[in-house]
Amino acid sequence: MQKVTILCVGKLKERFYADAVAEYVKRLSRFCKLEIQELPEARLSESPSPAEIEQALSEEAARVESKLPKSGAVIALCIEGQELSSPALAETLNGFAVSGASQLTFLIGGSVGLHPSLKAKADLKLSMSPMTFPHHLARVMLLEQIYRAYQIQAGSRYHK
Template sequence: MRIHICAVGRLRAGPEKTLIDDYLTRFDRTGRALGLGPARIVEVEDKKNAGMGAEAGLLRKALPKGAVICTLDERGKLLSSPDFADRLGSWRDSGRQDLALIIGGADGIDPSLRAEADFSLSFGKMVWPHMLVRVMVAEQIYRAATILSGSPYHRS
């Protein structure tokens, strides 16, 4: 199952990009044997600054046809890392070929796009900068792959 991290905004070179690249490289190596990956970042940019509705339109165009849609949203469901790994494994095992993890812009994800999601995941009740959420989701998909592979990377 291919993983697409679909995000509003462009990430420039810096520590966040370095971390994301490292975690996605690790994920690709670990996930390959598990039928997971590759993972990639798909960036969209609302150059006209037209707001969440316009961002939602750009994100919809970036989604692979038939993908599981998972939004990253503070109103989503809180999962432990093992629970997230189980969910990732169940999506893969159900024959889904693509998973799109959606990260909104500064104002979040348009309600209409949130309503279309198969699942909504929260990293807590706090609001996180969307560039840090990219790092967090990259690390969590790598952690999920290590959990599914039985690696000692994850410790409860």
């Protein structure tokens, strides 16, 4: 069974997001061993300077890097990433598995995104859309798309 880890900067606070995450965690348990790790988000002032943002991204990147597995594929969610259809994502994730990546690690940054060093380490930079979403909603959307990818691979009617 493939292991899927989602490293998230920031904690879910809203109950409706937590409920949606719990539902997809339950659904995904049939397909993979899922782990979600929440890492602290750096605190920023109301109007942070570019230097403050860089410092925050560096701090968050250090925390993320300390949790990265030694092997497997790393997928960074970022707006400049590749946009994939659900079937294309299913094919891509399957391709990682076929190539021997028994571990998939998805990275979701905090409110100011991911440090460029993390994006550079990624085997895939993935964009959900050119639109901007709250990172908590991105977590729910990612879980749904991972679930959909497994359903597509299984030939289920869920995707239709």
